[in-house]
Structures are given as structure tokens and as C-alpha cells.
Amino acid sequence: MNFNEYPIESLMYITNRPEIVFTHGKGSWLYDNNGKRYLDFIQGWAVNSLGHCNDGMIEALNTQAKLLLNPSPAFYNEPMARLAGLLTQHSCFDKVFFANSGAEANEGAIKLARKWGKKFKDGAFEIITFDHSFHGRTLATMSASGKPGWDTIYAPQVPGFPKADLNDIASVEKLINAKTVAVMLEPIQGEGGVIPATREFMQQLRALTKKHNLLLIVDEVQSGCGRAGTLFAYELSDIEPDIMTLGKGIGGGVPLAALLAKADVAVFEAGDQGGTYNGNPLMTAVGYSVISQLTAPGFLEGVRARGDYLRAKLLELSEERGFKGERGEGLLRALLLGKDIGNQIVEKARDMQPDGLLLNAARPNLLRFMPALNVTNEEIDQMMAMLRSILDTL
Ligand SMILES: *Cc1c(COP(=O)(O)O)cnc(C)c1O
Numbered sequence: 001m002n003f004n005e006y007p008i009e010s011l012m013y014i015t016n017r018p019e020i021v022f023t024h025g026k027g028s029w030l031y032d033n034n035g036k037r038y039l040d041f042i043q044g045w046a047v048n049s050l051g052h053c054n055d056g057m058i059e060a061l062n063t064q065a066k067l068l069l070n071p072s073p074a075f076y077n078e079p080m081a082r083l084a085g086l087l088t089q090h091s092c093f094d095k096v097f098f099a100n101s102g103a104e105a106n107e108g109a110i111k112l113a114r115k116w117g118k119k120f121k122d123g124a125f126e127i128i129t130f131d132h133s134f135h136g137r138t139l140a141t142m143s144a145s146g147k148p149g150w151d152t153i154y155a156p157q158v159p160g161f162p163k164a165d166l167n168d169i170a171s172v173e174k175l176i177n178a179k180t181v182a183v184m185l186e187p188i189q190g191e192g193g194v195i196p197a198t199r200e201f202m203q204q205l206r207a208l209t210k211k212h213n214l215l216l217i218v219d220e221v222q223s224g225c226g227r228a229g230t231l232f233a234y235e236l237s238d239i240e241p242d243i244m245t246l247g248k249g250i251g252g253g254v255p256l257a258a259l260l261a262k263a264d265v266a267v268f269e270a271g272d273q274g275g276t277y278n279g280n281p282l283m284t285a286v287g288y289s290v291i292s293q294l295t296a297p298g299f300l301e302g303v304r305a306r307g308d309y310l311r312a313k314l315l316e317l318s319e320e321r322g323f324k325g326e327r328g329e330g331l332l333r334a335l336l337l338g339k340d341i342g343n344q345i346v347e348k349a350r351d352m353q354p355d356g357l358l359l360n361a362a363r364p365n366l367l368r369f370m371p372a373l374n375v376t377n378e379e380i381d382q383m384m385a386m387l388r389s390i391l392d393t394l
Pocket of ligand 1: 100101102135136137186190219220223248
């Protein structure tokens with residue numbers, strides 16, 4: 001790669017990245033510096049809920065850019081208020097605080113729970129989280145996460161996050177003591193390999209947390225905003241959590257996240273929480289466009305239909321190749337390969353000619369699919385055909 005044109009060596013190393021520079025995208029397709037195109041089933045890591053360069057989002061961004069970028073979080077602005085209203089209207093929550101990343105929204109949820117514990121539960125601060133969970137990359141959210149190895153990378157950890165096992169209510173009950181203030185989980189573990197919490201487990205958790213006067217926090221950074229086929233994944237279990245965090249899909253590709261809470265849990269006092277860019281009108285205007293499109297009549301029904309279609313195609317492939325089936329909700333799905341060939345498939349798919357395919361192996365033995373929520377059945381067919389041709393070469 002030409003250093004003068006693309007000085008990639010100037011970027012700090014954080015992970016192995018292919019020597020490609022992406023230049024533009026539209027819908028489900030992404031283009032690189034050589035003009036090669038890729039069918040994108042990663043979509044910025046389940047971020048571009050409406051695909052690349054969605055017209056409504058571009059319009060919102062351009063319109064807002066000419067009006068107001070940032071009056072400071074110490075003042076109200078119009079898009080911030082409108083988006084908050086849209087989110088409370090379409091959820092069980094009453095209050096919204098905007099943030100810039102999923103990790104920051106989760107930090108806010110942790111702070112809010114600890115504040116509530118201080119006020120109403122004699123200083124209780126422990127938040128029960130789960131093995132294989134992922135809540136972000138700040139020190140507190142890494143400590144809350146159950147990712148193997150994360151307890152030692154930046155030791156010492158932030159204390160107060162005992163780990164239970166997903167879908168095992170006894171493992172949660174065992175950890176409850178006088179210091180416990182909340183239980184926090186992803187309704188569908190995303191980075192852990194697309195593992196849904198069962199409806200039964202979510203209902204048991206809600207009953208258990210009510211019984212012990214604990215808060216139930218759902219991290220819907222990945223599962224929320226239409227990804228699971230409902231606007232929020234907690235709806236699938238017919239429960240109402242006390243706190244929810246959103247990220248990824250809410251911005252459709254721009255940095256936006258949110259912390260939502262029931263009125264009686266929203267106990268921040270002046271100065272407790274804030275941030276320079278929080279609720280800035282440029283990003284919340286884009287978020288308003290995204291949530292408006294997701295809640296337009298028929299859109300979520302379409303996500304469920306396309307999710308069912310993808311599920312059927314993956315099951316068919318699994319039968320045909322002797323894989324271990326599939327799992328997930330809506331358009332967050334995983335194909336269980338039964339052997340550690342995920343990363344090999346990902347690389348071959350990307351390097352395919354003439355068109356590439358972008359897939360993710362959240363774990364070595366599975367492939368994760370997180371296409372745009374407006375992906376078409378034809379694009380799903382195209383992806384399946386490309387995947388088959390790669391499997392043929394293995
Ligand atoms: C991606 C993710 C986060 C972190 O969000 P960032 O915007 O990367 O900070 C937190 N929780 C879940 C469930 C996620 O998938």
C-alpha cells in the first residue's frame with residue numbers, strides 16, 4: 001500500500017487489520033480503495049441499522065449541520081428533546097440520558113444503579129453480571145464483562161461485578177447479598193456468540209429482582225433498536241426492566257448511545273452525570289431519523305420476516321453441510337459450525353473475487369450475521385451463494 005496516499009502506519013496498532021482502505025458504501029455494499037465491492041453482513045458491527053449512507057440520515061445530518069452543532073450539554077436543544085420523546089413513547093422508560101458510545105451508556109447505568117443503592121439500599125453497590133457477557137471497553141465496563149482474560153489485562157479491576165451463568169437463575173440467586181443493587185445482562189449475548197437469554201430466564205430474573213428490591217438493567221447496545229425484530233429485545237420476554245442502555249444501531253453509524261430509566265430510578269442530582277458531547281444536536285438529529293424509520297408502520301414486521309428468511313436459509317445450509325444449526329433473534333443470528341473454521345471462512349469471504357463478503361466469527365466455531373435491517377431477501381440469497389462457494393473450497 002502506498003504510504004503517501006494511505007499513511008496507515010501512522011495509526012496505533014490495536015488489532016490485525018487487512019490491508020484494505022474502505023472508501024464508500026451504499027445500503028448493503030461497501031467499496032474499497034481498489035474499487036472492489038463487498039456484500040456487508042457486518043455493517044460496522046451491527047451499527048448501520050439502515051445500511052451504508054441511508055438517505056434519511058444524510059438529510060438529517062446535512063439539515064442539522066447548518067442549524068446548530070453543539071450549544072453545550074448545559075442547555076436543551078431541539079433534536080435531543082425530540083429523540084428523547086420518541087424513545088420514551090416507544091419504550092417502557094420515562095427518562096433518557098444521551099451518551100456517545102455503548103460503554104459510556106453502560107458506565108452511566110452502573111453509576112445510576114450505585115447512586116440508587118446509596119439513596120435507597122444502604123449503600124449497596126454490587127451488580128451481578130454474566131460469564132461471556134460484553135459491556136464495553138472502559139475500566140468499569142470491562143470489569144462488568146465476562147470475557148475470558150479481561151480480568152487481568154488492566155488489573156486491578158473495578159470491584160463489585162460478581163458473575164453468574166446465563167439462563168441459570170440459581171447461579172444468580174446464589175450471588176445476592178446485602179450489598180447487591182442490580183442485575184445487568186444483554187438479552188442476547190452478542191460478542192459471546194449470539195446467545196439469547198430465554199424468555200423464562202428473563203421472567204425469572206424480573207421476579208427475583210423484584211423480590212429482593214434489585215434493579216434489572218438490560219444492555220441493549222447490540223440487541224436493541226430493531227435488531228431482534230422488536231424495537232427492544234426485552235419486549236420478547238414481556239417484562240419491563242428498570243434501566244436500559246442503547247448504542248450501536250441507535251445512531252445508524254454515528255456515535256450516539258443512550259441510558260434510559262424508569263422515573264423512580266432516575267435519581268441523578270445536579271453534577272452527578274454529564275459529558276461535553278452528550279445529547280449534541282448533530283448526532284441526536286441523526287438518531288431521530290433512525291428511530292423514526294425503525295418505528296415507521298411495517299418496518300419491524302419486515303425485519304422479523306427477513307430474520308425468518310435468513311434463519312430458514314441458515315438451517316438449510318446447516319443440514320446440507322452437517323453443521324450444528326443456528327440461533328438468534330431477528331437479524332442477529334449465528335450459524336453453529338461445530339468446528340473452529342470461522343476465522344478461515346471470514347478471511348476467504350473477504351478475499352473472494354470479484355466481489356467480497358464481510359462476515360464475522362464472534363467465536364471460532366460460529367459465524368455471526370448482522371446485516372442492515374433493510375437488507376433484501378435477494379441480498380440474503382447472494383450472501384448464501386457466496387458462503388456456499390467458500391465452503392466448497394475448504
Ligand atoms: C458493542 C457493545 C458495547 C460497547 O459499545 P461501544 O459503543 O463499543 O462502547 C456494550 N454492550 C454491548 C452488548 C455491545 O454489543
